[in-house]
Amino acid sequence: MIKVIxxxxxxxxxxxxxxxxxxxxxxxxxxxxxxxxxxxxNGEETAEYEKIxxxxxxxxxxxxxxxxxxxxxxxxxxxxxxxxxxxRKHPEYFEDRRAFFKEPYIxxxxxxxxxxxxxxxxxxxxxxSLGLGKIRKPFPGKWERKLRVDERDYRIHFALNCGAxxxxxxxxxxxxxxxxxxDFQTDKYLNGHTTYDEATNEVATTPLFSWFRGDxxxxxxxxxxxVAKELVPSSKVNLKYIEYDWTLDxxxxxxxxxxx
Numbered sequence: 001m002i003k004v005i006x007x008x009x010x011x012x013x014x015x016x017x018x019x020x021x022x023x024x025x026x027x028x029x030x031x032x033x034x035x036x037x038x039x040x041x042n043g044e045e046t047a048e049y050e051k052i053x054x055x056x057x058x059x060x061x062x063x064x065x066x067x068x069x070x071x072x073x074x075x076x077x078x079x080x081x082x083x084x085x086x087x088r089k090h091p092e093y094f095e096d097r098r099a100f101f102k103e104p105y106i107x108x109x110x111x112x113x114x115x116x117x118x119x120x121x122x123x124x125x126x127x128x129s130l131g132l133g134k135i136r137k138p139f140p141g142k143w144e145r146k147l148r149v150d151e152r153d154y155r156i157h158f159a160l161n162c163g164a165x166x167x168x169x170x171x172x173x174x175x176x177x178x179x180x181x182x183d184f185q186t187d188k189y190l191n192g193h194t195t196y197d198e199a200t201n202e203v204a205t206t207p208l209f210s211w212f213r214g215d216x217x218x219x220x221x222x223x224x225x226x227v228a229k230e231l232v233p234s235s236k237v238n239l240k241y242i243e244y245d246w247t248l249d250x251x252x253x254x255x256x257x258x259x260x
Contacts, residue, residue: 027052029064030175033077034260037172040084041253050085053078057110058143068149069175072123072156075147079118080161080170082106087163087250094163094248101162111143115162122148123156124215133214154215154225155182157208158189161252165245166193166206169254177258184256187229193242194231203232207241 029052036049065071086105087093093100101119104112120129125148126140127133133152140148159182161167168189173181194205209222216222223235 027056027060027064029053029056029061030070030074030077033074033081034172034174036081037077037170040081041170041172041251046081046085054107056108058146061109062146065147067175068151068153069178071147071149072153073173073175073178075118075123076156076159076173078106078108079115079123080159083115083161083163084170084250087248091248091250097162097246109143109147113143117144119160123160124212125149125152127152127214131214133212133216135214152215153182154212155186157212157215158182158186163248163250165247165249165252167249167252169252171254171256172259174260176260177256180258181256184258185254188254190226190229190231194226195242196232196237200238201236202238202240204240204242205231207244209239210241 032049032052036046036053038044039046039049061074065074082105093103101115104114104117106113106115106118116129120127121137121140121144124133126137126144128135128137158168159171159173161170168185171181171185190205194203196203203226205222205226209216213219213222216225219239220235223232223237223239226232226237227235
């Protein structure tokens with residue numbers, strides 16, 4: 001708490017996030033995460049927003065993020081912004097991706113956490129990273145339990161950017177427009193990564209559907225999603241997955257028609 005107050009006091013006059021009427025408990029962490037990503041996109045200074053996140057506590061984030069829309073928008077922005085922050089400085093880290101995603105690089109909520117912890121623990125509600133979306137962690141820690149979502153949402157797989165060329169582009173998400181933003185980016189990504197061959201009745205699509213199959217309802221659910229998106233004529237199609245391009249490609253930003 002002392003850490004939060006000190007950072008708050010040092011930033012009260014630094015910009016649009018604060019005014020003299022606010023206290024440290026009034027920090028809108030969603031807005032901070034949005035401003036961080038916007039600053040990265042525009043090539044602006046990010047230290048102010050990084051310090052606020054570094055000074056946050058588990059209790060402070062839990063009090064500020066009270067529903068899944070707030071949690072998802074915040075954690076997606078945090079994940080995507082820190083991918084950019086770290087890989088801009090150390091692109092060599094991406095050479096060993098397994099180690100990169102597991103290393104606790106991110107100081108947030110009073111804890112050093114990894115990209116894997118944020119993605120699988122918080123955003124995917126304590127899923128085992130190698131469980132294909134079918135196996136939950138048996139004993140997640142308190143930090144994870146307090147800050148994770150209540151329900152999984154498959155659309156996050158088309159919002160999280162891991163730094164690779166085949167990853168979904170980075171959009172600034174906010175809790176007010178989250179559903180429209182996720183729908184828009186999901187449709188855009190799937191349309192760009194799905195091809196249906198009428199002659200063979202075969203659909204080739206992103207391997208994200210395979211790696212996290214349980215999040216999508218397995219093969220049956222994947223086909224139902226593709227039907228709903230009007231990418232295939234029926235669920236009676238042959239399903240295959242295209243190759244994922246792991247070439248490093250940071251600063252891949254995209255706009256949506258929705259946002260604040």
